[in-house]
Amino acid sequence: METKKIGQKVIDIIKNKKIKPISRWQFVLKDVLMWALGVLALVFSALAFSVMLFLLNNIDLSLSSYINVSAWHLLLNTLPYFWIFFVSILIFIIYFQVRHTKKGYRYPLWLIVVASILGSAFLGSGFAVAGLGEKLDESLSYRTPFYQEVINPQMSFWSSPQNRRLLGMVTGVGDGADVTLIDNNGKLWKVYLESTKNEVFIEEYRPARFLGKQVSENEFIAEKVLPFSPGKRMFQRIKQENAPNMPPSFENGMPLGRGLHR
Numbered sequence: 001m002e003t004k005k006i007g008q009k010v011i012d013i014i015k016n017k018k019i020k021p022i023s024r025w026q027f028v029l030k031d032v033l034m035w036a037l038g039v040l041a042l043v044f045s046a047l048a049f050s051v052m053l054f055l056l057n058n059i060d061l062s063l064s065s066y067i068n069v070s071a072w073h074l075l076l077n078t079l080p081y082f083w084i085f086f087v088s089i090l091i092f093i094i095y096f097q098v099r100h101t102k103k104g105y106r107y108p109l110w111l112i113v114v115a116s117i118l119g120s121a122f123l124g125s126g127f128a129v130a131g132l133g134e135k136l137d138e139s140l141s142y143r144t145p146f147y148q149e150v151i152n153p154q155m156s157f158w159s160s161p162q163n164r165r166l167l168g169m170v171t172g173v174g175d176g177a178d179v180t181l182i183d184n185n186g187k188l189w190k191v192y193l194e195s196t197k198n199e200v201f202i203e204e205y206r207p208a209r210f211l212g213k214q215v216s217e218n219e220f221i222a223e224k225v226l227p228f229s230p231g232k233r234m235f236q237r238i239k240q241e242n243a244p245n246m247p248p249s250f251e252n253g254m255p256l257g258r259g260l261h262r
């Protein structure tokens with residue numbers, strides 16, 4: 001008897017509030033939407049992973065002894081923390097989306113997380129091989145504020161002349177063993193190249209790392225010269241303010257200029 005009363009009350013509430021049953025197509029649409037958003041998050045995670053791989057590929061721990069720091073110090077100061085955090089957020093979004101699908105409750109947390117990481121790594125590696133990681137890094141370095149402080153700490157680490165490392169874009173190659181460059185703060189430098197066992201091609205309007213010692217406010221003696229790939233388009237922003245005579249070809253990310261073969 002009590003059950004009938006409760007049932008009647010429920011029926012009365014439905015009638016009074018005009019509650020209508022949700023159509024099956026709405027449940028299907030919600031499920032499809034959740035899976036679509038999960039796949040989209042996976043694609044973005046893979047793209048972020050490709051940038052992370054590109055940046056990690058440019059970390060050379062063997063240089064630690066040359067600049068008098070430990071390998072751990074070099075690694076901890078150049079890891080792409082922004083991208084690690086960004087990928088982690090996207091994996092959480094994937095987990096959230098999958099769990100809210102029709103049968104998502106069946107999948108345990110560890111399985112979704114591991115599958116998301118493996119999927120991001122697999123797709124991200126493919127994107128990195130295709131050059132998407134480098135292209136995204138170039139675009140972000142040109143358009144994103146605080147790029148070197150947040151997105152790519154390698155820029156700040158290698159821009160420390162008082163600690164034997166100078167990063168900048170070569171703006172001129174002299175007739176002798178010297179070059180001029182502009183660093184990531186817009187400061188102009190005169191760099192004198194010592195003889196080195198490693199032959200390096202230094203080209204105008206391309207970034208490079210110079211390892212050696214600072215001898216004055218804007219002079220540096222380089223004992224070792226290394227190329228530098230991440231964040232190279234950030235120098236284009238600096239160029240627009242500090243080096244207006246740079247050739248237009250650099251605007252397209254394809255610099256042309258004289259080189260110095262050491």
